[in-house]
Structures are given as C-alpha cells and as structure tokens.
C-alpha cells in the first residue's frame with residue numbers, strides 16, 4: 001500500500017539487521033527497537049503511540065516467551081506483528097453494525113476534503129453489491145456543490161440519493177419530487193430521509209454531512225444535531241491519511257464532538273507517510289472499519305487489523 005511503503009522498507013531493514021543473529025542479546029533488542037521507533041516516527045505515527053508500542057515490544061521481547069518453532073528473530077517479528085495488529089485495531093476487528101430493525105443508519109463525519117462524499121458512493125456500491133438497498137442522503141448543505149456531487153456519485157454507483165435541492169430525489173438518473181421537503185436544514189433532511197427509507201424499504205441510509213476546513217464548534221453542533229435526530233447505528237469518522245500529524249488532533253476533536261463509532265482511512269493510495277492515520281484507532285480507542293484507496297467506486301476495502309499489520313511488515 002503506497003502510504004506505508006516507506007514504513008515497510010524501514011521496518012524490514014530493522015529486522016534485517018537482526019537476521020544474522022542466532023541468539024539475541026538485550027542490546028540487539030534495544031538496537032532493533034530504536035530502528036522501529038525511528039521508522040514509526042518518520043512515518044508520522046504519534047509519539048504517544050510509538051512510546052507505548054515500543055515499550056510493549058521491548059518488554060515482550062526481553063520476556064520469557066520461548067518458542068520451539070521460531071528462532072529469536074522470528075519471535076521479535078511475531079511480537080511486532082501482534083502489537084501492530086493491536087495498535088491498528090484498538091483491540092477490535094468488527095464488521096459494520098447493522099440495525100436489527102432496518103434501516104441501518106450510517107452517518108459520515110470529517111473535515112472537508114476528507115473523502116466523505118466519495119466514500120458514500122463506495123459504501124453504497126458495496127452494500128448494493130452485497131444485496132442491500134442503500135439510500136444516500138445529502139445533508140451537507142454547507143458547500144454549494146456538495147449536493148450535486150453526491151448526486152453524481154450516486155448515479156455512478158447506481159444508488160438513489162435523497163437531496164434537498166429543488167425538492168427532488170434523484171433515483172438512478174430519474175428525478176422524483178419528494179413532497180413536503182424543505183431546503184436548508186440538514187437535520188430535517190436527515191430525518192425525512194430516514195422516514196422515506198422506512199416507507200420505501202431502503203435498508204441502509206448513508207448520511208453525508210458537512211465538513212469544514214478546520215474543526216469548528218458550529219460544525220460539531222450540526223453533526224451532533226443530526227446524530228441526535230436520527231440515532232445512527234454507525235458514525236464513521238473519515239480521515240485523510242495525507243494530513244499527517246494533524247490527524248490525531250482532528251480525530252480527538254471529532255471523537256469528543258460526535259463520539260464516532262468507527263474510522264475510515266481514506267487516500268491510502270497516496271504517497272503520504274500514513275502513520276498519523278494509523279495512530280487514530282489507538283488514540284481514540286475506536287476501530288478502523290474501512291479503507292479508501294482511490295477515486296474509483298471499487299477502491300475500497302473492509303479493514304482487518306491483522307491483514308494490515310502483515311502488509312506493513314511484508
């Protein structure tokens with residue numbers, strides 16, 4: 001994965017220095033841990049995360065774990081793999097939480113440009129492909145183009161969009177008038193969309209919300225109002241892997257602001273160092289559920305911490 005290629009290279013070189021060793025001394029382990037620490041910091045992983053991560057690895061590597069089948073180097077790699085899985089997953093690997101009684105309501109939150117609208121299309125496409133009947137909801141009334149953008153995305157994905165603009169619902173290209181629909185109030189849009197989903201038996205409602213360039217209280221309040229009005233089963237915080245160290249502060253602000261339930265890492269196809277995004281699960285204790293790896297509808301994956309750890313350590 002592009003975002004982690006440099007991290008992967010550096011970690012593998014840290015292990016390479018161990019490869020010639022039959023038995024590891026404390027100083028071998030400390031040397032390797034120093035290299036791991038530098039690799040993680042270079043990749044923008046948050047300092048607090050690096051500290052606790054390397055402390056656990058050191059403790060376990062020096063500890064009494066003795067394996068018949070693994071040599072000492074393999075044991076260190078195994079420990080790093082397990083700890084990385086833990087950091088990436090906040091100790092959890094869980095699927096999307098579907099409602100017992102549909103519709104399942106998924107709300108997207110994050111900064112402007114994080115990739116929410118694009119994700120709405122991917123998620124809708126993925127759900128439709130697995131037999132669901134999703135409805136996308138344009139509750140980002142902040143940005144003039146946002147509604148149109150979601151309609152374009154919905155059309156590409158072949159997923160209907162509930163949009164306030166002009167009081168229409170675009171249904172795979174065909175516009176349907178939605179009586180009584182108002183413009184301007186994202187909370188009402190979200191609430192009306194859920195009602196429509198109940199009537200028309202859409203089983204999943206994906207609500208795209210407004211994002212600003214920076215975290216601000218007005219934005220948080222609006223997101224909270226939408227949340228309180230429709231009580232989502234999932235609130236997904238979408239974070240651009242390219243934003244570097246700001247990721248941790250942004251994630252904390254959204255966690256306090258809307259108490260999101262899961263994270264989506266977007267733009268993992270970019271060249272950025274990606275590590276800050278890797279800190280998000282650990283810092284917030286919320287699991288990463290999906291990754292977004294491009295602009296196409298299929299550039300989207302369900303996230304599994306163990307698989308990502310193995311990929312990073314590959």
Ligand code: GDP
Pocket residue numbers: 110111112113114115116117118119211266267268269270292293294295299
């Ligand atoms: P929003 O403001 O949060 O709704 O963000 P958008 O969905 O509009 O995405 C902002 C920009 O990032 C758009 O140009 C998208 O095409 C692009 N984008 C979104 N997700 C990805 C991704 O995973 N990889 C890449 N390379 N670009 C993405």
